[in-house]
Amino acid sequence: MLDCGPPVQWADVAGQGPLKAALEEELVWPLLRPPAYPGSPRPPRTVLLFGPRGAGKALLGRCLATQLGASLLRLRAASLAAPGAAEGARLLQAAFAAARCRPPAVLLISELDALLPTREDGAAAAGSLLAPLLACLDGGCGAGADGVLVVGTTSRPAALDEATRRRFVLRFYVALPDGTARGQILQRALAQQGCVLSDRELAALVQGTQGFSGGELGQLCQQAAAGAGLPGLQRPLSYKDLEAALAKVGPRATPKDLDSYVEWDKMYGFGH
Secondary structure, eight states, X not given: OEEOOOOOOGXXXXXXXXXXXXXXXXXXXXHHSOOOSTTOOOOOOEEEEEOSTTSSHHHHHHHHHHHHTOEEEXXXXXXXXXXXXXXXXXXXXXXXXXXXHSSSEEEXXXXXXXXXOOTTSHHHHHTSSHHHHHHHHHHHTSTXXXXXXXXXXXXXXXXXXXXXXXXXXXXXXXXXXXXXXXXXXXXXXXXXXXXXXXXXXXXXXXXXXXXXXXXXXXHHHHHHHHHTTTTTSSSOXXXXXXXXXXXXXXXXXXXXXXXXXXXXXXXXXXXX
């Protein structure tokens, strides 16, 4: 569970300027400098990051741990659900206990919706990890757990019921990268492949990848390298390799999906 990867700074997250500013103002600063006088409101201890797959939700979770100087514990909800409800509940409780033992700690739960089948399906809900999750959130983020921040991520926010939404005090939409951010992501990924594009080629690639997530941009570069036979070839990746890869790699989020995220953000998001 313990993530010992390199620190992630705000600058490592391409674009997302308003979102990063809102996270810093509404979450990081209150946690680092909580009010000293009695009876003051407690800083938020739960945050939900929602948006398309590959948009950088987990990366932001890692960045929050770095900014807070906290240990990072990571869980994939799908992995918790796989062994069954009883074993999954034990693993979930162990994760919250481990976080409380390592303050300050950030507990990052990815694919949160995998724990939360819709309640219309009674059989699925009965065997899900919904009740254990809510119990852990109530116990692990209460007054005795001031050193723990729980970050949940989901690409299916509509699957979350009202009880779960209420327990995640802050809810932020992580949108797809804009053109400037796509350029930054591509330049970083291509630099690892030893590829340097001209300004004109980079601009064309940025235009051709509209609607791509950060993860999909990384897949595009990997596909280009695989299609070119790299790293066996002793030549850098070229723009033609990337053009060929664009025929095989495309964005998964549809305009309808993106509209649904915007609508959910209007209804339940923080409104950053």
